Amino acid sequence: MDAHGPLCVGIDPHAALLGLWGLGDDAAGARELALRVVEAAAGRVGIVKPQVAFFERFGASGYAVLEEVIGAARAAGLLVIADAKRGDVGSTMEAYAAAWLGEGSPLRADAMTAVAFQGLGSLEAAIAADGGLFVLAATSNPEGRALQASRDETGRTVSAQLVHEVAQRNTGAPGTALADLGVVIGATRPLAETGIDPRDLARTPILAPGFGAQGARLDELDALFGAAAPAVIPTVSRSVLGAGADGVRAAIAAHGAELRR
Numbered sequence: 001m002d003a004h005g006p007l008c009v010g011i012d013p014h015a016a017l018l019g020l021w022g023l024g025d026d027a028a029g030a031r032e033l034a035l036r037v038v039e040a041a042a043g044r045v046g047i048v049k050p051q052v053a054f055f056e057r058f059g060a061s062g063y064a065v066l067e068e069v070i071g072a073a074r075a076a077g078l079l080v081i082a083d084a085k086r087g088d089v090g091s092t093m094e095a096y097a098a099a100w101l102g103e104g105s106p107l108r109a110d111a112m113t114a115v116a117f118q119g120l121g122s123l124e125a126a127i128a129a130d131g132g133l134f135v136l137a138a139t140s141n142p143e144g145r146a147l148q149a150s151r152d153e154t155g156r157t158v159s160a161q162l163v164h165e166v167a168q169r170n171t172g173a174p175g176t177a178l179a180d181l182g183v184v185i186g187a188t189r190p191l192a193e194t195g196i197d198p199r200d201l202a203r204t205p206i207l208a209p210g211f212g213a214q215g216a217r218l219d220e221l222d223a224l225f226g227a228a229a230p231a232v233i234p235t236v237s238r239s240v241l242g243a244g245a246d247g248v249r250a251a252i253a254a255h256g257a258e259l260r261r
């Protein structure tokens with residue numbers, strides 16, 4: 001973030017985008033798009049986020065492409081967040097952590113996303129792994145709001161409770177910089193509407209989807225996140241990939257410039 005700014009470029013080879021890029025809706029098409037995005041992102045941003053689902057849909061060949069893309073991005077000096085949204089009982093979570101954050105794993109990324117529906121403690125193996133973890137807290141999609149706004153006996157929303165639990169772990173973590181346990185908070189509404197206490201975000205990195213195709217604007221970031229804005233990693237997929245193969249470099253540069261205004 002210090003070297004390149006906070007922007008994260010999502011690698012989401014949607015069928016429609018592959019068509020727009022003149023590529024087939026298959027693993028070879030996804031490979032071509034993803035490697036071109038890696039090339040365009042390297043040196044312009046610090047972070048990319050492959051959306052695992054768009055590779056998984058091609059089965060084994062999609063996973064082979066994902067391995068190659070993660071390796072190419074890391075070799076190009078980019079940090080990779082595998083947007084895998086995993087979550088399960090602790091014993092199974094150990095295997096997910098080994099797959100996405102384990103040393104020597106073919107899918108080894110720098111960070112992954114996870115779902116804490118089974119409790120934050122169930123994600124312990126990924127929290128303890130040598131990498132970052134972003135736990136969904138307040139998602140960008142409207143369907144999640146009712147559940148995430150439910151309140152516990154102390155009056156905290158589910159989103160706030162999760163962020164509070166993450167903060168308790170991060171407060172005790174060594175160092176003063178951002179900790180490596182983060183949360184996902186969508187940018188499609190102001191942080192103030194989630195019930196999350198901004199004091200709980202002091203050392204917590206925030207992965208923020210919702211910009212671009214989902215409606216939020218990068219120049220609204222400070223207004224949306226207030227005091228927590230410096231810890232926000234805004235992530236954009238369709239609004240960058242929609243520029244096509246010839247326009248993707250310029251689109252990444254323009255999105256980055258938008259944040260520096």
Ligand SMILES: O=c1ccn([C@@H]2O[C@H](COP(=O)(O)O)[C@@H](O)[C@H]2O)c(=O)[nH]1
Pocket residue numbers: 010012051083138139140141184186209210211212213214235236237238239
């Ligand atoms: O709450 C969430 C959590 C994750 N996502 C993911 O982010 C990208 C957004 O893509 P855009 O094209 O920039 O809308 C996508 O991979 C989602 O799975 C999210 O949107 N909201």
